Amino acid sequence: MAVSTPILGIAVLIYMMVVFYLGWLGYKQTKDTDDYMLAGRKINPLVLALSYGAAFISTSAIIGFGGYAGAFGMGVLWLVFMNIFVGIFIAFVLFGSRTRRMGVNLGAVTFPELVGRRFQSRFIQGFSGALITMFMPLYAGSVLIGGARFMETALNIEYNSAVLILAVIVAAYVITGGLIAVMYTDALQGGLMFIGMAILFVLTYARLGGIVEAHQSLTNMAHLVPENLAAVGHTGWTSMPAFGSPVWWTLFSTIILGVGIGVLAQPQLAVRFMTVRNTRSLNRAVLSGGPFILMMAGVAYIVGALSNVYFLDTRGMISLEAAGGNIDVIMPEYINSAMPDYFVIFFLLTLLAAAMSTLSSQFHTMGTAIGHDFYREFIMRGKIGKTITITRAGIATTILISVVLAYILPIGIIARATAIFFGLCAAAFLPMYTGALFWKRMNRQGATASLLVGTFASLFWLTFVHAKEATALGISQALFGVDTILTGTWTVVDPILVATPLAFLTAIIVSLATEPDSQEHLEKCYNRKNSE
Template sequence: MVLSTPVLGVIILIYLMVIFYLGWLGYKKTKQTEDYMVAGRQIHPYILALSYGATFISTSAIIGFGGAAGALGMGLLWLAFMNIFVGIFIAFVLFGSRTRRMGLNLGAVTFPELLGRRFQSRFIQGFSGALIGIFMPLYAGIVLIGGARFLESTLNINYDIAVLILTVIVAAYVITGGLIAVMYTDALQGTLMFIGMAFLLVFTYIKMGGVTAAHSALTAMNDLVPESLAAGGHLGWTSMPAFGSPIWWTLVSTLVLGVGIGVVAQPQLAVRFMTVKNDTALNRAVLVGGPFILMMTGVAFTVGALSNAYFYETLGQISVVVAGGNTDLIMPEFINSAMPGTFVVLFMLTLLAAAMSTLSSQFHTMGTSIGHDLYREFIKKGELGQTINITRAAIAFTILASVVLAYILPISIIARATAIFFGLCAAAFLPMYTGALFWKRMTKEGAIASLLVGTFSSLFWLAFVHKSEAAPLGISKALFGVDTILTGTWTVVDPILVATPIAFIVAIVVSLMTKPTPQEHLDVCYKK
């Protein structure tokens, strides 16, 4: 379905006008570095919850993971559970309050700075900033792909042009307005996302004759699983894959655990805990964030799987075939084919909101990581200067890198690239972040060791063992003549299950072997 009516143009124009107005408000309220970095630490709980959720759930979840559910089935709903339990409850209740207090006590305005000041290490802050600046463009690139693919499918415009449109719009208000502008626009975009996903679920079940009829039809298609997927352990779209099969390991270790655990150590999410004034605001945000994440992920994964029944009934083909083998096109194809034209307009705004909210946070985080953490604090040793201007320049640079990746990354990459970045963050940051908040005995040496071991063991596993990445990269093939240096089940075990436990062990052992942090510094860090 091609939508190019004047009504569509007016709706998009109004939406963009509101976005830029909110960005302008953020610009007007940004008076000093703390405003630009952590929104002045005065954000309302509702705005926090929707900003966190809209940043967390992007087109990678709706388009990429919805498409993955179209291929792998409803077993992906375990990720929705992990997103709510770990990404909202654990993150807000356990990590959020301690992050807010420690950030305030230490005057930290970024996630790497929180870690660096807790362990009194400019290296930790600089290395963490560099890691984010180098690898987050991969995540931003696939978010761009998700939004651009839907614009391409819906408006019948060139994919490359769609990428540029999204990039220019988001860059305009992020570079000028900082985190205040980002969180204001996130709240609006999160509201649109919630409404759009609610309508998508309702319309899908109406189109397929109700809840029971839809799920029964999908269950009855078990014998239509392609031979290639069946050989990998696929047992049907309403069943988990065969235990221990390659597809089971991909679903459980890479998608469910890789993203479900990695969310806690996401820099662009953790910094939001430092934007509210008290713990009460964090607790209230849980009541909004939980239902929001349930609606976003639960609907996307359910509808993605059900698209198989719809396409088989109408076209005689399963979703992957209809999408030409590109799982990133399953959700756009289903929405444009099955939904009313007016809804397609609404959902296009939903996906624009999802892409823009996540991209804005990613661009802001990448810019502050390079400009503030790497340049000012590590390279310039904390020398005062035009930090905001350097940060804005860093944002522009990382935006360019993200756009280049959006052009060159292969098809069906969204879900896998998301899991790669989340898994890398878990291995590199989670042991150090957990120790910083909950274990006073963790030392600077233990934190540095866990950071380095987690980072490089994760990257090593990706390059030499995990076949999904090792084979396309070709590094192992070039050096050793084989796609992966290990064989069998190891080649489908995600790096998060190997690198993260090793990093935790290293953090504990090295900390116990080194001199404890001075008590006076700990008193400042953990002050109530």
């Protein structure tokens, strides 16, 4: 079903005019590097909360993880708990205030620069920037896929064209306006997303006969789980998978822990803590951030699972069958089939907002990683001045890479690609980032070792052990004649459970075995008076 083209055209035109106006405001207020990189360190708490939430919850959550819930059930709701407890409460209250304080003390304008200056290491800053540049396009590509899949279904346009249109729109205001433009547009898009998901929540239960009836119907469908999924642990859409089964390990380690813990070390989110005036602003942001995440993620996962009831009633099949076996098509197919035309139009704007808010943050982060962290600080050793022009070129380059990935990545990849990037960030950045904020004894040697061990242990596990990636890559097969070098349960254990503890242990051992940083430098890093 394609929606009314004239009405949709008017709605999109109005939306885009507002977005570009906010982007223009950001451009006008961008006077120097601090403005472009950190929005001038004066962002309103509500804008911060909406921007953080909108950057965090994207089409990968709504389309990818919503589709995962449609295929495997409501067990993914545990991720909502992790998103709120870890991604909002711990991130803002514990990590946020210290990040903002240290960022001010050290004059850092990016996440890699924060950890690089804390440990007095251009290598850490440059390597972190390179890592973001190389692997964040995988995440950005998955977000592009999510937005483009819905545009394809709702507008009846070709998928490749939808990818290109979405990328060009986001590029137009990110490249010119910097982080001020990104956060202003994020706030608008976050508001749209909240309203859209609230309406979807109400209409879904109304369509399925009420809350109790809908959930009871879904529970009664357990016998319809396909044999191939039941064989790997799928027990129904309102129950957890069989403990220790491949589906359980994927849900628990890759989805819940990979994304739930990985959010703490997301560069595009951590940098937002450095955009507010004071710690009080961060605490205020928690009050609006929690409900926002609950509405966005919680509704997507519930609706994704309940789509099975709708498709069974109307087509006599489960959601995965209705989507042709492609998890990423479940949510677009449900919304376009079950919802009234006027809502499909509004929800297209909601998904455009979700995609654009996350993509703008990703592109800005990747551009600053190339221009500021890798080129200026690592390659040129800080010997050149402003890097806004180079950063803009970096943004354009990473947009191109992300578009290419959106064209070539396999079907059903959104949730997995997101989890891969979040897990890699947890292993590579989280031990170093945590040590920088909370443990003065952690030094440059410990941070460097943990960064390298976390990165390469995670990549090794993905390449040679974790079956989904190792089998697809084929490197293990080419070198050793087997899809994975380990067998059994190990092949479904996510890298985050191996690489992250190993990196933490490395950071502790190496730091204690080497000389501590100078007391003078540590006092500068942790000084409260200069940053409050």
